[in-house]
Amino acid sequence: MLRVDIITIFPDYFREAFDYGIIRRAKAAGLVDIQPHDLRSWTSDRHHVVDDRPFGGGDGMVLKPEPIFAAVESLTSARRREDIPGGKRVVLLSPQGKQFTQSQASEFAKCEQLVLICGRYEGVDERVAESLVTDEVSIGDYVLSGGEPAALVLVDAVIRLIPGALGSETSATTESFSDGLLDYPHYTRPPEFENMRVPEVLLTGHHADIAKWRREAAEEKTRKNRPDLLK
Ligand code: 6GU
Numbered sequence: 261m262l263r264v265d266i267i268t269i270f271p272d273y274f275r276e277a278f279d280y281g282i283i284r285r286a287k288a289a290g291l292v293d294i295q296p297h298d299l300r301s302w303t304s305d306r307h308h309v310v311d312d313r314p315f316g317g318g319d320g321m322v323l324k325p326e327p328i329f330a331a332v333e334s335l336t337s338a339r340r341r342e343d344i345p346g347g348k349r350v351v352l353l354s355p356q357g358k359q360f361t362q363s364q365a366s367e368f369a370k371c372e373q374l375v376l377i378c379g380r381y382e383g384v385d386e387r388v389a390e391s392l393v394t395d396e397v398s399i400g401d402y403v404l405s406g407g408e409p410a411a412l413v414l415v416d417a418v419i420r421l422i423p424g425a426l427g428s429e430t431s432a433t434t435e436s437f438s439d440g441l442l443d444y445p446h447y448t449r450p451p452e453f454e455n456m457r458v459p460e461v462l463l464t465g466h467h468a469d470i471a472k473w474r475r476e477a478a479e480e481k482t483r484k485n486r487p488d489l490l491k
Pocket of ligand 1: 352353355356357379380381397398399400401402403404405406408410
């Protein structure tokens with residue numbers, strides 16, 4: 261069972277997000293338990309303040325360290341990175357993180373607990389990244405207003421890799437990126453739609469020819485859309 265704790269100032273953002281498709285099935289099967297938590301519940305002041313102005317000046321507010329350290333301690337019993345056990349990861353979602361990849365998703369899928377900290381785009385006190393988290397992760401080269409959509413992306417990518425989470429056990433290994441290429445194109449009925457034909461070889465039932473076509477079509481798709489993957 262993988263436990264996922266999400267620390268956020270918008271817990272309601274996740275209200276229905278995990279109630280669909282593979283994630284819903286994985287939850288129902290007892291493969292994963294996902295709990296959003298309100299960062300404000302780890303504040304001790306009357307107004308539940310989680311942010312403050314940046315030292316050195318500048319625009320925007322910065323998430324304070326104390327509630328984040330308190331949240332991680334209450335969820336993991338650890339106050340520093342070196343005290344976090346091997347099977348647990350504390351992940352800060354931020355545009356300054358390392359690019360999240362399929363191989364990192366596979367690592368996370370083997371863990372017993374993931375604690376996800378959703379940053380705000382203005383920033384999180386750097387002592388969180390320096391001393392508390394095991395991983396600082398970005399989902400791509402664009403700026404989101406907060407880490408919440410990135411947490412959804414990460415949770416989806418990880419959960420579908422947990423053994424038993426997918427209906428057909430082959431799909432996780434035959435799809436995009438497992439062999440460094442994009443997935444091959446898929447077609448279904450009808451064989452002709454508004455003058456657009458399905459490639460004839462797919463209608464023949466010749467499995468070797470179909471496998472060869474798919475390999476070449478995947479390479480062509482990769483050359484066209486993601487030439488960086490071929491280098
Ligand atoms: Cl994880 N957070 C934010 N705020 N922006 C991002 C991101 C994360 N990944 C890409 N852009």
